[in-house]
Amino acid sequence: MNQATDTAPKRKNDRIGLILYMIYLAMLLASIVLIGKIVYMQVVWQPDEKIYDPLTPRNTKKVLEPVRGNILDRKGRLLAMSYPVYILHMDCTVGKESEWQSKVPALAEGLHRIFPEMTAAQYGKMIRQARSKGQRYLSIGKPIDHKTLNKVLQLPLYSEGRNKGGLIVEQKNTRRYPYGTLARRTIGFVRESNPGVSNNLVGIEGKFNDILHGKDGKEWFRQTDKGKVVRNFDSVYVKAEDGRDIVTTIDIDYQEIADKALRAQIDGNEDIEGACLVLMEVSTGAIRAMVNLKKDSSTGRFEEIENMAIGRRHEPGSVFKTVTLMSVLDDHCIKSLDEMIPTNHGRISEARVDDQHIRDHEAKDRTSSISVIDGFKISSNYVFAKLTLDNYGGRKVDKLMDHFKEYGLTSKFDFDLDGLQAPNLPRPEHLSDLARVGYGYATELTPLQVLTFYNAIAGKGRMMKPYLVDGPCVLDKSICPAAVADTLTRALKAVTEDGTAKWSLQNCKVTVAGKTGTSFGTFPKGQRGSDPYHDPSGRRKYQGTFVGYFPADDPQYSVISTVYSYPTIRSYQGGGIPARAIRALIDELYIIDPYWQEELVQCD
Amino acid sequence: MMEGLQPGRRLAKVWTLLKNSLVAIVKGQFLLRLNVGRYFIHVIFTFFVLGAVIWASLQIDTTLAKVEKNKETLKEMEILYSEKAFDVATLGRRTTISEMLKTMGSSVTEPEKPAKTVKK
Numbered sequence: 191m192n193q194a195t196d197t198a199p200k201r202k203n204d205r206i207g208l209i210l211y212m213i214y215l216a217m218l219l220a221s222i223v224l225i226g227k228i229v230y231m232q233v234v235w236q237p238d239e240k241i242y243d244p245l246t247p248r249n250t251k252k253v254l255e256p257v258r259g260n261i262l263d264r265k266g267r268l269l270a271m272s273y274p275v276y277i278l279h280m281d282c283t284v285g286k287e288s289e290w291q292s293k294v295p296a297l298a299e300g301l302h303r304i305f306p307e308m309t310a311a312q313y314g315k316m317i318r319q320a321r322s323k324g325q326r327y328l329s330i331g332k333p334i335d336h337k338t339l340n341k342v343l344q345l346p347l348y349s350e351g352r353n354k355g356g357l358i359v360e361q362k363n364t365r366r367y368p369y370g371t372l373a374r375r376t377i378g379f380v381r382e383s384n385p386g387v388s389n390n391l392v393g394i395e396g397k398f399n400d401i402l403h404g405k406d407g408k409e410w411f412r413q414t415d416k417g418k419v420v421r422n423f424d425s426v427y428v429k430a431e432d433g434r435d436i437v438t439t440i441d442i443d444y445q446e447i448a449d450k451a452l453r454a455q456i457d458g459n460e461d462i463e464g465a466c467l468v469l470m471e472v473s474t475g476a477i478r479a480m481v482n483l484k485k486d487s488s489t490g491r492f493e494e495i496e497n498m499a500i501g502r503r504h505e506p507g508s509v510f511k512t513v514t515l516m517s518v519l520d521d522h523c524i525k526s527l528d529e530m531i532p533t534n535h536g537r538i539s540e541a542r543v544d545d546q547h548i549r550d551h552e553a554k555d556r557t558s559s560i561s562v563i564d565g566f567k568i569s570s571n572y573v574f575a576k577l578t579l580d581n582y583g584g585r586k587v588d589k590l591m592d593h594f595k596e597y598g599l600t601s602k603f604d605f606d607l608d609g610l611q612a613p614n615l616p617r618p619e620h621l622s623d624l625a626r627v628g629y630g631y632a633t634e635l636t637p638l639q640v641l642t643f644y645n646a647i648a649g650k651g652r653m654m655k656p657y658l659v660d661g662p663c664v665l666d667k668s669i670c671p672a673a674v675a676d677t678l679t680r681a682l683k684a685v686t687e688d689g690t691a692k693w694s695l696q697n698c699k700v701t702v703a704g705k706t707g708t709s710f711g712t713f714p715k716g717q718r719g720s721d722p723y724h725d726p727s728g729r730r731k732y733q734g735t736f737v738g739y740f741p742a743d744d745p746q747y748s749v750i751s752t753v754y755s756y757p758t759i760r761s762y763q764g765g766g767i768p769a770r771a772i773r774a775l776i777d778e779l780y781i782i783d784p785y786w787q788e789e790l791v792q793c794d
Numbered sequence: 795m796m797e798g799l800q801p802g803r804r805l806a807k808v809w810t811l812l813k814n815s816l817v818a819i820v821k822g823q824f825l826l827r828l829n830v831g832r833y834f835i836h837v838i839f840t841f842f843v844l845g846a847v848i849w850a851s852l853q854i855d856t857t858l859a860k861v862e863k864n865k866e867t868l869k870e871m872e873i874l875y876s877e878k879a880f881d882v883a884t885l886g887r888r889t890t891i892s893e894m895l896k897t898m899g900s901s902v903t904e905p906e907k908p909a910k911t912v913k914k
Contacts, residue, residue: 368883
């Protein structure tokens, strides 16, 4: 390195140069110290563990919650959606005493305005007591929405932030249902894991939980030199995948009408345990309304707390006679509905059948025979026991069982909701059992399975799978010839025009083809000898059903309603509450459904 | 330069070089002695670039902080939108509309017969 000796003399008496030189020296010394310190800290120094964590800026991981998908009705109206609620707590230990105390009255007044459950004085007392006890997590009010949170954040003390005001805000995502309890059991819900409850995934929410939920993401954050928290672009970022929306077949207007129609029939009736009503589109199997009302034992009100339409399997009663009639028509056992059958005073002793309706018929018409259609209209057990025994007795019973299989009555289909009960149609071993099968006992079906069968008749034999989300799907292209379906429609129309459903469906705005049915719930054996259908007081549990489709000549919708009673001495037949509820539903649908709207052609 | 020298002389040469460098640093003449005056503009530019990098880094942090704040605002807006959508959906119920019309004294009620639609 060369020596620069020529510059030395010039520095003498150079005051500015000296000052600059001193500054330079100072900076040089400082840089030496800094470098030394850095080396020392990197190599030798061990920080105190107590202060290491708080003083070290670090990456923090945040799980990105996906937005849960909405559930929509068929017209895109929101049935279920998510937004957060805010839960408020207060750290009462922060802030200077005098300043804090002076702001409490105004805060208490503000809290009273927002949460009027308590007076301002009560709020003030609660907060002051919490401070004296050193409480750092005092619960304030109830969960609130964002709009209300903004009001809370304007209150004295709380407006000063977390550290000075002590307000702790926790956000919690919640599911909201704009239509309240309408179709609640069908829309469903997801319960937080509860060991005491076996089913935490209910309805569409539960069945399609994976699709609705989406996938969690993750993101890392770091602190800037100014103490702000920003995303760390050097770390892994996984975007949250929001849940997808689900469009259901439910029409919320129809659901509301159905709900209202059913409630009008059962509200205030102490004998009724519950009732259900399902409305389905004939051509597709799309369920437009599914009402399940069960009496809440704590409130006495009817609420959507059990899906009876799919979860209650019971003897269908006389609505099953249509199955028997389809079988005998299918097998050409009878040539027409007008074929006559001897009445025998309504008795078949070997099968223990005794039908008072037939004796009434004999007396009224002074006759000893009855046509099949008349037997169907009055829902005669004798007629259908006889048809079954005559045509499927002995070795032919398997033929009847094969028909049940062909009609899709022996197995359950894959439904969009969990909990659909499998049907139970055991092979009858005795004549009396076979006779009972003929008129709808000794078998068990859910209301939805009965409806699916009737929907197939309305569809000229084509059986559609009922669906709420995934569909349409054909279960069977033809369970019976179209001619058989037409004949059945004639019989079902006779029931509503001149049979057991006549009084309820009289003057209905639309022609309905349908069948009433009543069965009885069973009691544990031994309560009243060998009779399982009565309790010791002689009361019965009724299950009254009406099922059918409309308009009868060009079916658009099929519908079923079943009412369940507590043990009672009153009678709850299918032609009563269920038929009246369906009639009220049909009368309102007639007004709003596009099928019945008249089109006017505009002329130029 | 020091090839072929004996190890003792080589060490002395290195010591002289270090001593001169140290003295030059103390005197503030290190860069001048290296004769890098002709690259002065480059040195200044390097310092400027380093400064600019530090400044840009701080600005990026500030911008990222703003981004996070905006995200929060956006999230709030989405929540408010959801709440409004909920309120509107609640009001869309047929019975609610009927009750509101009744409260307002309107004569509009549910129709009694199907509508007639005009087909063009």
